[in-house]
Amino acid sequence: MSDATVNLAPIIGVVMGSSSDWDVMQHAVTMLKEFGIPFEAQVVSAHRMPDEMFTYAETARSRGIRGIIAGAGGAAHLPGMIAAKTIVPVFGVPVPSKYLRGEDSLLSIVQMPKGVPVNTFAIGEAGAGNAALAAIAMLATTDEAMAAKLEAFRAKQTQVARDMHLPL
Numbered sequence: 302m303s304d305a306t307v308n309l310a311p312i313i314g315v316v317m318g319s320s321s322d323w324d325v326m327q328h329a330v331t332m333l334k335e336f337g338i339p340f341e342a343q344v345v346s347a348h349r350m351p352d353e354m355f356t357y358a359e360t361a362r363s364r365g366i367r368g369i370i371a372g373a374g375g376a377a378h379l380p381g382m383i384a385a386k387t388i389v390p391v392f393g394v395p396v397p398s399k400y401l402r403g404e405d406s407l408l409s410i411v412q413m414p415k416g417v418p419v420n421t422f423a424i425g426e427a428g429a430g431n432a433a434l435a436a437i438a439m440l441a442t443t444d445e446a447m448a449a450k451l452e453a454f455r456a457k458q459t460q461v462a463r464d465m466h467l468p469l
């Protein structure tokens with residue numbers, strides 16, 4: 302966590318099914334740090350720690366968590382099961398898997414039944430970064446300073462694209 306936010310109560314939770322998901326999920330954390338969002342990050346495995354997963358989801362809202370970024374691979378039930386136990390918005394990140402390259406993760410996360418939504422992102426690094434940006438955009442709807450930071454981020458990104466040159 303950045304120095305400015307290290308002592309603040311977390312408002313975004315980042316959870317993942319295994320420490321092996323970190324290579325991907327760190328891109329969500331990096332984005333939250335860039336925007337100065339107080340966050341918490343931990344392993345919460347749906348299949349190996351189901352009781353802790355339920356407790357995490359059940360207590361998230363009362364602890365002040367306003368969005369949960371959940372990444373998992375393979376039979377990626379973590380985002381959906383967390384969404385089943387809390388009304389805090391869940392942002393699901395499909396982590397690439399060994400044999401099916403994350404297509405299994407994507408389908409496991411995106412195919413939720415009507416009534417229990419998981420905002421689902423691209424497989425891998427882009428999905429992790431965008432999940433954080435979506436959570437930031439949600440916070441920006443009620444936080445003008447955050448909205449200004451997000452506008453600046455977009456403007457910088459646009460300028461980088463405008464400055465691109467092809468090796469013709």
Ligand code: RP5
Pocket residue numbers: 317318319320321322346348372373374375396
């Ligand atoms: C999932 O199984 C995790 O989210 C991870 O993507 C995958 C493999 O976990 P490990 O065997 O590497 O711990 O639950």
